Amino acid sequence: MSTISSLLPSQNHYLEGYKGNHWKRGAVKELSLHILDVSENGINAGADLVRITVEEARTDNRLRIIIADNGRGIPAGLIQNVTDPFYTTRTTRRVGLGLSLFEAAARQCNGSMRVESMPGKGTSVTAEFEYNHIDRAPLGDMVGTLISLIIGYPDVEFEYIHTVNSRCFEMKTTDIKNMFDGRPVSDPAVFRKLRTVLQDGLTLLRKPG
Amino acid sequence: MARLTIDDLKKVKEKTAKETSLRYGKASIKVTVHMGTCGIAAGARDVMNSLMTEMAEADRQDIRVVASGCMGMCSSEPNVTIEADGEEPIVYQLMDANKMRQVFKRHVLLGEVQTDFALAKI
Numbered sequence: 001m002s003t004i005s006s007l008l009p010s011q012n013h014y015l016e017g018y019k020g021n022h023w024k025r026g027a028v029k030e031l032s033l034h035i036l037d038v039s040e041n042g043i044n045a046g047a048d049l050v051r052i053t054v055e056e057a058r059t060d061n062r063l064r065i066i067i068a069d070n071g072r073g074i075p076a077g078l079i080q081n082v083t084d085p086f087y088t089t090r091t092t093r094r095v096g097l098g099l100s101l102f103e104a105a106a107r108q109c110n111g112s113m114r115v116e117s118m119p120g121k122g123t124s125v126t127a128e129f130e131y132n133h134i135d136r137a138p139l140g141d142m143v144g145t146l147i148s149l150i151i152g153y154p155d156v157e158f159e160y161i162h163t164v165n166s167r168c169f170e171m172k173t174t175d176i177k178n179m180f181d182g183r184p185v186s187d188p189a190v191f192r193k194l195r196t197v198l199q200d201g202l203t204l205l206r207k208p209g
Numbered sequence: 210m211a212r213l214t215i216d217d218l219k220k221v222k223e224k225t226a227k228e229t230s231l232r233y234g235k236a237s238i239k240v241t242v243h244m245g246t247c248g249i250a251a252g253a254r255d256v257m258n259s260l261m262t263e264m265a266e267a268d269r270q271d272i273r274v275v276a277s278g279c280m281g282m283c284s285s286e287p288n289v290t291i292e293a294d295g296e297e298p299i300v301y302q303l304m305d306a307n308k309m310r311q312v313f314k315r316h317v318l319l320g321e322v323q324t325d326f327a328l329a330k331i
Binding site: 036040141174186188191192195 | 223225242244246247249250253257265267268269272274275276278
């Protein structure tokens with residue numbers, strides 16, 4: 001009987017490059033990662049405002065995620081192509097996976113995704129999920145996603161609205177930036193405040209009872 | 210002349226705030242985390258969050274952190290580029306939270322390039 005390692009070539013350069021935790025690479029396992037990805041589409045389309053809405057209607061067994069931006073929008077002729085993984089307008093590589101993966105994540109739990117766009121006004125991506133479906137990916141680290149976006153794109157304003165049944169948490173980056181008189185968001189003091197606001201807000205939202 | 214409304218005043222305030230934030234933005238080191246779909250799938254968000262935790266501890270005003278899209282080198286994601294004043298930008302490859310911590314403490318704070326993790330000089 002041979003073990004798996006003896007079947008592998010002794011000098012496998014592909015394996016060499018993927019040491020450590022990189023076996024886990026290439027997985028978008030959390031909905032919050034999709035949110036991060038789709039928000040960046042809007043920013044790359046020149047948006048300076050991105051509104052992220054997460055509606056957890058647990059009593060209706062429904063989860064809805066809306067990502068709306070005020071970027072340049074998608075021309076009418078191209079909108080049917082956006083979820084085609086082999087369609088992309090980029091030039092750095094030949095595939096465009098962001099929206100296709102998000103749609104797959106929605107479809108695998110009896111959900112759906114739609115993209116609406118007004119050229120010149122912006123785009124909104126709405127995904128619906130069956131909340132209790134066994135294949136619904138967890139929302140994951142939403143604080144991490146928001147911090148990455150807010151810090152990574154300091155010139156873009158973000159609005160985040162998260163509801164769980166009838167509870168609601170709202171955050172606008174303009175409010176936090178105003179508190180600190182235009183200091184950059186990566187300034188340690190601003191960042192700490194931002195993290196506390198998000199962490200506390202989301203913890204409160206999820207508190208049972 | 211039309212009268213100034215509250216909305217107009219708000220707009221003036223926002224515009225000024227934006228301009229001041231640009232003036233504040235005199236950074237001597239810029240750290241770019243590449244966060245395209247490929248980067249995100251490979252763990253760029255963890256890299257960004259560990260970077261920010263380090264930033265908050267270091268308490269330095271002259272380091273700027275930004276995100277950017279895919280560089281076209283998806284197989285070596287997560288990539289991080291560090292540009293220090295007067296030096297060639299260094300691209301790090303296959304980053305994770307721990308490597309980011311090391312690169313921040315050594316390269317960003319002390320200026321020692323971590324060649325083990327580096328992909329290239331640009």
